[in-house]
Amino acid sequence: MHKFEEKTIKTKPIFNGKVISLQVDDVLLPDGKEAKRELIKHPGAVCVIAITDEKKIIFVEQYRKALERPLVEVPAGKLEPGEEPAYCAERELEEETGYRPGKMTHLQSFYTSPGFADELVHVFLAEQLEKVEDGLVADEDEFVELLEVSLPEAEQLAKDNRIFDAKTLWAVQYIRLNGLA
Template identity: 80%
Template sequence: MHKFEEKTIKTEPIFKGKVISLQVDDVLLPDGKETKREIIKHPGAVCVIALTSDKKIILVEQYRKALERPLVEVPAGKLEPGEEPESSARRELEEETGCRTGKMTHVQSFYTSPGFADELVHVYLAEDIERVQDGLTADEDEFVELMEVTIDEAEQLMREERIYDAKTMWALQYVRLNGLV
């Protein structure tokens, strides 16, 4: 037991959707007091840093309803039930970009918002990219535009707030700091 552990007394499911569920937990704090915690449960996700042979980064632009605006992002998506993260990363790369990779490397995993959600994102680096004619098709409710950009162009997209999500900013920083482009 950790000295800051909060013991769950009761869990009340509030909502169960296609992607997330929401619950409210009654917890016992380390000092003996009780409080409530609102928690979002998420199946986990992957994102892919896809680098072309000419050192460009493959990005996708798509509309994000929660923000009421489009964002430019690294290819990404949620894990399907029972799916291994690397398999998911390969699937998402192909669905969103029409590309396959000969070399997929796990880079890092991180929690996106641990104050209220358990979403864990697994980051992969894809090299030896090839376009495929018979690639997987995107989800029926997903509309994306493909982009290939240099690291300088990606950083300009960040300054313009077109790249404005943490996973993509993290991915670009990884690329820059590790001299991959």
């Protein structure tokens, strides 16, 4: 037991949806007092840093209802039950961009918002990309536009707040620090 561990006394399910579940836990704090924790449960996700042989970075632009605006992002998606992250990364890349990787490398995994959610994002680097004509088709409720940009163009998209989410900002910094594009 960790010295700061909070012991769950009771869990109350609030909502169980397609992407997330919400629950409220009553917990016993290390000092013996009780508190409530509102928690989002998520199956996990992947994101893909995809770079063409011409050193262009692959992004998708899509509308994000939670923000009421479009964002430019690295290809990403939710893990299906029992799905391996590497397989999910390849599937999402092909569905969203029409590219298939010749080489896929796991770089890092990180929690997006550990104060209230257990979403773990697995970051992959896709190289040796091949454009496929008869590839996987995007989800029927997903509308994305493909962008292929240089690193300076990606940095400008970030300055313009068109790239504005943590996973994509992380990806742009990773590309710069490692001289990938």
